[in-house]
């Protein structure tokens with residue numbers, strides 16, 4: 001990357017300042033140095049989900065891999081070419097638009113820790129997933145609500161909010177058995193929801209009445225069955241991200257979901273329109289930029 005490009009890219013950084021309650025303003029901001037930030041990146045992988053988190057100490061987490069293998073090219077941006085290792089991999093659920101890219105990542109990177117529900121699906125890809133993770137040599141965590149991981153000596157926490165433990169016996173993975181995870185750096189939190197529906201969001205909200213997040217990945221690509229009002233208002237204090245493909249055949253995101261976000265004045269970003277969506281937080285301020 002030459003200096004000119006770097007300058008141009010960083011000029012696009014903006015700050016999400018949480019002025020009062022749910023209000024925020026956008027201000028241009030110069031690059032503020034990387035080392036104290038957790039970076040959360042939603043990749044534009046078409047119709048699907050893929051996100052990448054790098055903590056201040058360099059711990060890397062990939063959450064879903066999108067369809068196909070475009071995630072490999074996307075990873076080239078935050079990761080230098082010589083870095084062939086990823087610390088944590090989280091699979092929300094074994095549908096192809098979340099899983100396929102992770103198979104490509106497993107083929108191309110060494111992964112140290114793998115987190116999923118343990119609830120598979122009768123598909124060739126899911127069988128491949130189960131074989132590959134068994135052979136990866138990673139620590140495998142089959143998680144459910146109330147599990148928690150601390151990273152960077154406790155500076156970053158990953159809380160699992162769903163599925164419930166009693167789902168463990170389920171034979172077939174489904175949208176509503178998605179792993180829901182909140183990643184917290186000091187006072188800021190990012191919520192990853194897989195493809196759960198509004199009813200499940202309501203249950204999670206009831207079980208966690210103090211649930212709060214600053215950035216919410218809208219569940220199920222903004223489908224009309226997702227985005228419970230209380231859950232959304234409480235967990236998208238600064239911004240919401242819709243991960244979906246351009247002109248996708250499902251009509252995602254649904255107008256009702258977008259109306260709800262507008263009603264609460266929630267800054268909404270879409271991978272189909274904005275490209276890759278990148279947040280950085282020092283645990284207080286949140287910076288945002290998008291890249292095509």
Ligand SMILES: [Zn+2]
Nearest residue numbers: 048097195220
């Ligand atoms: Zn999906």
